[in-house]
Each structure stands twice: as structure tokens, then as C-alpha cells.
Amino acid sequence: MNTDCFHVLLFDLTTGRGQRIQVEGRDQAVGGSGLAALLFSRYGQPDAAWDSPGQPLIFAIGPLSGYFPLMSKTICAFKSPYHNQYTESHGGGRSAMALRLTGLEALVLIGRSPGPCFLEVSSTHVHVRECGFLWGQDVHETGKILRRMSKGSGHRSILRIGPAGEHGAAIAGINIDTYRHFGRLGGGAAMGVKNLKAIILHGDAILPLPEDSRYSKLFGEVHRKVTDSGMMKKYHDLGTPANLKTLNDLQALPWRNLQATADEAVNRISGERFADEALLRNSACSGCPVGCIHVGFVREKFMDSHRYLYRQVGYDYETIFSLGTMLGVADRSGILTLLDLFEKAGMDAMSAGVALAWATEATEKGLLSAQETLVPLTFGDVARYQQAAHFFGNGVNAFYRLLGQGTLKATEVYGGQDFACVLGQEMAGYATGEVFFAAQALGFRHSHLDSGGYSYDQQHARQDVHAAVDFLVRDEASRAFLTSTVACLFARNVYTDALLADCLQSLGYEKLAATIPECGRNIQKIRWQTRFACGFRPESITIPQRFRELTTWKGPVDPQYLHSLQTEYSRAIVALASA
Incomplete structure (x- = not known):
């Protein structure tokens, strides 16, 4: 490996052509976040709008990606539709390892495809494939179809968007391997505006490892530090939902659009209750021995039948907060169902829940009505929120499309900025x-x-x-x-x-x-x-x-x-x- 240069694939979606290049700057930029900023300074257009075809969509990893435990994240960088400025989003899954095993440290996508497409990248080839049949499909269905279509071998990661990204919602995310995301600040819209439905990374190369014993010995030491530090038990057993009761006790857990910071109803949706009654299994990002991904299940009865459908939904503290406490919902199954609806739409569940909480209080204060929300919104009403989640995620009317640009954009039209829970x-x-x-x-x-x-x-x-x-x-x-x-x-x-x-x-x-x-x-x-x-x-x-x-x-x-x-x-x- 050339340790002085980054190995980058620059691909133009307009022409369908790309090239592998080497970019200098390792000692200043390192990789990941630094590399993404370096590449944006080279290929980005600071004065152009976020949806200009020339704006780059960047995915970058670092020098330790794939080589040590928990070096498992990928940086996604772009000009954000949320505030029209440069930003990053971080995600895991298999993305970092897969990108490493394509022989790349960064993928830079410029241009705009003439029609809906997906991109396949391996260590030896890059293909753009038309996929008009996928446009409009939800995230889960898109993943199923692409897994059947993708015949490559090796370590594969599938990044895809849902309807929210297709219609340009500024809070649309990019789904990574079903349970991870580039969630915040609109990466899904930055991908959708390029007519790019998905990216498949085929990690089919061999990872070159140092031949001396120093590396293998150090790897073992790091692995022991990770698994012996208490991190394994904390993040594996309950995961981040363990924070719910702690923050509630501190009067620091937002409830009902931050009208309260504690509620005894937390006991019904604590990390312990989720683990005991809703947890199906744990999963982990590639290269991680911890397994912090908690996959819950929702049991749904078929109409007029004694049969049940079980849906698997990944959850964590942030989604229980945004679709639970922030909405006054203290029902585990209800939270997971709401989360599943936003996941399918490809919308960031954190921003979506907080935005819905504002809309609920705005309804209570008479600033909104069912004419805008299509269903009356009331804190704690899971059934109504499920309907609203479908409307919101798919942008079915002008109000929900506006709310999808961010809560403060909605307050410019309807008022209620004082109780908008927005911090950037x-x-x-x-x-x-x-x-x-x-x-x-x-x-x-x-x-x-x-x-x-x-x-x-x-x-x-x-x-x-x-x-x-x-x-x-x-x-x-x-x-x-x-x-x-x-x-x-x-x-x-x-x-x-x-x-x-x-x-x-x-x-x-x-x-x-x-x-x-x-x-x-x-x-x-x-x-x-x-x-x-x-x-x-x-x-x-x-x-x-x-x-x-x-x-x-x-x-x-x-x-x-x-x-x-x-x-x-x-x-x-x-x-x-x-x-």
C-alpha cells in the first residue's frame, strides 16, 4: 500500500465513466473526515446549490478501517439540502470493510444520471445499471431486490434510499445494510437528486496485512481492551436504550416536544423492558466484537386470520426518544411500528419524530389542523401517528413535504418557532x-x-x-x-x-x-x-x-x-x- 496517497474512485454519473486516482495529503488529512473535506475542497462547488449536478457525494474511510476492532465507520460527505452547506454523516454496517476490500479509501460521485440507476463497485470493475423499476420502492423492498440481482462474491454492502430521498426531503437518510444509516442532514436527498437509488460495494479483494508479529500481537491486545473494558456488556446487553432511565432520573429526557424532562411512563419503554420483551437478536458492524445493534420484533396479525407476521426493526436510544418519549408514546410495539414506517420511507427517524412532535404541539395550539396533517395529532396516540408517519415519509401533501425540509422551514409558514426543538x-x-x-x-x-x-x-x-x-x-x-x-x-x-x-x-x-x-x-x-x-x-x-x-x-x-x-x-x- 502507498501510505502517502489516498486511493480514490472518481465517478461521473452523467457520463457513466470513472477513474481510479491517487490523491496526496495523507499526513494532513489522515482519512475519513479529513479526507472527505479534502476531496470536497477539490471537487465541491461552495457557491452552487446543494442540488447542482456537479456537487460531489463522497464516501470515505481511514487508515485503520478494516485493520482493528471498531474501526468500522464510513464518512458520507455532501452539501446538505437541510442548510445548503457542507456536512458529514457517519454510518457503519458492512460499508467500511466493503469499501476497503474494493481497494479504495474513497468514492466520489459527481454528475446526475439521466434516469434512475444503481452503481456496483468492486476491486476490478464499476457498473451503472438502469433501475426505473426500483424508483418508488421502499428501502426494505429495494434491498430484497438488489440482493437477488447482485451476483458478486465477497464482502458486500448495499446503500440505498427510499421515497423520502427520491422526493428531496432534507431529512432523508441513506440506509446501510438494513440496520445502519447515514441518517442526518439529508444524505438521502443528495443521493436521490443524482437519480441514484443504490450503491452496491462488492468487497472482493484480499486485505493486505503486515507480515511482522507486531501487528497481530497488537490486534489481540486491542481486542482484549475492547471486550474487557465493560463496553461489550454495556452496549451488547441493553445498548444505548440503557440511557432512558438514567436521563429520565436526571430530568434530562425530552417528553412531549420537550414540555417535560421526566415521566414515570419511562418504565414501560426502558432499555430493560425492550431487552426482555422486544429484543429478537443482536448484530454488529463488520470488524466489531461488541454487537450494539439491537433488532426488535413486532408481531402483527393478518386480517381475519390466526396467522401472524413478525417484522424485524433495529432500535436504539435515539429512536425510542424521537418516536417514543418525544411523542408521548410509551408503547414498545407502537414505537417499533412507527420506526419501521420511517425506515421503509428512508427518512431519518430522529428528525422525523422531533418534527412530528412540533406538529402535534402546533395542532394543540391551533396553528395546524387536520387539513394540513390529514389526521388529528395528539400526544400518545400511536394509531394516528402511524397514519401520519406514512403521509410524512412519502410526502403526500404540501405540508408534509415542507416539514420534510426541516421543522424551522415549517415554522416560517405556520409559526411556532418558540417551541421548535431544533439545535441546528x-x-x-x-x-x-x-x-x-x-x-x-x-x-x-x-x-x-x-x-x-x-x-x-x-x-x-x-x-x-x-x-x-x-x-x-x-x-x-x-x-x-x-x-x-x-x-x-x-x-x-x-x-x-x-x-x-x-x-x-x-x-x-x-x-x-x-x-x-x-x-x-x-x-x-x-x-x-x-x-x-x-x-x-x-x-x-x-x-x-x-x-x-x-x-x-x-x-x-x-x-x-x-x-x-x-x-x-x-x-x-x-x-x-x-x-
Whole structure:
């Protein structure tokens, strides 16, 4: 392997032609997040709209992908339909290993196919195939058909979109191997606007491994660290749904569009109850020994029959929050059914649930009626939400198509911005306090994983603006390096800088191993510079009034502290981009 250059496939969907190229910049960009930003700076069009045919859709992995446990994520980068700026989404499944075994570290798609198509990529060939018959099919049916059609051998990963991506919903995601996603900020629409229904990665090459014993010994040590650290039990047994009761006890779990932060009904949908009564099996991303993917089941009786249909639905904390507590739904089967409907449509379930919660409160306040929502929305009414999920996911009328562009777009027409639970995008499920609210609102991809703001809130009751902002900036840089390697962030406490250096050295990346902090800061900088070049202005971000009305374990949210955090964090981000 050439450790100095990235191996990239550049493919033009307009012409149906591509080429494998080598891109320099390993020592500055590392891979993953850094590589995606590097490639966007080369092929992106900062001044053009997100749906311009020339905008690239980028998939990138890192130097450790496939070589060590939990190096299992792929970065998907694009100009977002949500805010028309550069962004990333992170996903797992088999995608990273499959891309590695095509001999590539990145796939860059430009242009727009003349008609619906899917792309097949292996280590030896690339094919574009027409698929008008798939346009309009849901995510699950698309996967079934493509698995029957795809005859290649090797490690295969199938990325596909549903109707939401086809009709340009800004909260449409890309499904990865059924249970994983590039979920946030509209990757599904960025793919759909290219008339690209699916990508099949055939990982049919051989992974070249170092011949000396240092690598195999280190792999064993890392595997033991991962499986002995408590991570295996925490994420395998209950998974992230274990957070439900913890956050509810802290008065930090959003209920009914964040009108409350705790409710005793949590006991009916806790991680323990899901594991005992709804869990069918566990699954894992390729290269991961943990198995954090929890697949639940819903039993559905056939009409006028004694037979039952069992549907498998992957769930986690975020989806139980967005389609459960946020909607006032405390019914396990109901939550899984709602999730299944949004999964089929190819819509990000987090944003969809938060948007529906706003629509429900807007209905209560008289801003919306059944004329817009097509069915009266009431917190806790699962049957009505199931109907609404079908309408929303498929964009059946002007209101749902508008809501699919993001909650704040709907408030511009109908009002209700004060109770829109949006922090840059629809909120994640952590009403922990001021630091997290500022962190997600201003974070690079408006994700709860951009930094550990939610954790900082739980550990620091004292208000110290400068200490909090300093933490957010430092933590983001550290995570930027991890997402360039590309590690699952569940493993961030295992992969210390020292261990990352050992892993990189074992594969021949001596310079990277010696410059981890510097590389992390550099990637942090170039990502922000890329986003600013696309028009990002931190002063344009607003934090709705609802977030100033809460009470958490620390007491009532302090509006002045929140404002100060937002001001100082904005200044820090501007300084990062201009450094």
C-alpha cells in the first residue's frame, strides 16, 4: 500500500465513466473526515446549490478501517439540502470493510444520471445499471431486490434510499445494510437528486496485512481492551436504550416536544423492558466484537386470520426518544411500528419524530389542523401517528413535504418557532442543559457526537463559560482525528492517542503516529473552513425559547449562561476557521 496517497474512485454519473486516482495529503488529512473535506475542497462547488449536478457525494474511510476492532465507520460527505452547506454523516454496517476490500479509501460521485440507476463497485470493475423499476420502492423492498440481482462474491454492502430521498426531503437518510444509516442532514436527498437509488460495494479483494508479529500481537491486545473494558456488556446487553432511565432520573429526557424532562411512563419503554420483551437478536458492524445493534420484533396479525407476521426493526436510544418519549408514546410495539414506517420511507427517524412532535404541539395550539396533517395529532396516540408517519415519509401533501425540509422551514409558514426543538437540526435526546444546547446548535454537523457537551453538563454543575468552551473545542479536535481513522465513537475511551499511535505505527504510518494532536486540530480547522466557504455563519443560528424554559437536575436553565456559551463558542469557531 502507498501510505502517502489516498486511493480514490472518481465517478461521473452523467457520463457513466470513472477513474481510479491517487490523491496526496495523507499526513494532513489522515482519512475519513479529513479526507472527505479534502476531496470536497477539490471537487465541491461552495457557491452552487446543494442540488447542482456537479456537487460531489463522497464516501470515505481511514487508515485503520478494516485493520482493528471498531474501526468500522464510513464518512458520507455532501452539501446538505437541510442548510445548503457542507456536512458529514457517519454510518457503519458492512460499508467500511466493503469499501476497503474494493481497494479504495474513497468514492466520489459527481454528475446526475439521466434516469434512475444503481452503481456496483468492486476491486476490478464499476457498473451503472438502469433501475426505473426500483424508483418508488421502499428501502426494505429495494434491498430484497438488489440482493437477488447482485451476483458478486465477497464482502458486500448495499446503500440505498427510499421515497423520502427520491422526493428531496432534507431529512432523508441513506440506509446501510438494513440496520445502519447515514441518517442526518439529508444524505438521502443528495443521493436521490443524482437519480441514484443504490450503491452496491462488492468487497472482493484480499486485505493486505503486515507480515511482522507486531501487528497481530497488537490486534489481540486491542481486542482484549475492547471486550474487557465493560463496553461489550454495556452496549451488547441493553445498548444505548440503557440511557432512558438514567436521563429520565436526571430530568434530562425530552417528553412531549420537550414540555417535560421526566415521566414515570419511562418504565414501560426502558432499555430493560425492550431487552426482555422486544429484543429478537443482536448484530454488529463488520470488524466489531461488541454487537450494539439491537433488532426488535413486532408481531402483527393478518386480517381475519390466526396467522401472524413478525417484522424485524433495529432500535436504539435515539429512536425510542424521537418516536417514543418525544411523542408521548410509551408503547414498545407502537414505537417499533412507527420506526419501521420511517425506515421503509428512508427518512431519518430522529428528525422525523422531533418534527412530528412540533406538529402535534402546533395542532394543540391551533396553528395546524387536520387539513394540513390529514389526521388529528395528539400526544400518545400511536394509531394516528402511524397514519401520519406514512403521509410524512412519502410526502403526500404540501405540508408534509415542507416539514420534510426541516421543522424551522415549517415554522416560517405556520409559526411556532418558540417551541421548535431544533439545535441546528432537530435535537438529539439529551436535555442535559446549557452546554449541550450550545454544543449541538453550533457543532460542525449539529450532532450530539460532535463533542461531549451532554456529558459535560452531567459532570459540571458550576457555570464556567470559558472552561466549557475550551472543553468543546478540545474534544471536537480529538473526535475529528478518531472520525478520520475511522473509529466508532463508542470506542473513544479505548482508543487513546497512545493506542492510536501504536496502531498507526504497526501499519507503517509513522508520521501520523507522531502527530495525532496536530492532525486532529488541522482536520478540525479544514472542516470548519470548508463549511464557512459554503456560507455558514454562527450568528445565524438561533436556539428556540423552549430550551430556556426547562428544569434539569441542576435547576432551571439559565438563559444568560446559555447566551454567553453561544456567544463564546461562536467566537471560538470563527477563530478556528480563520487560523
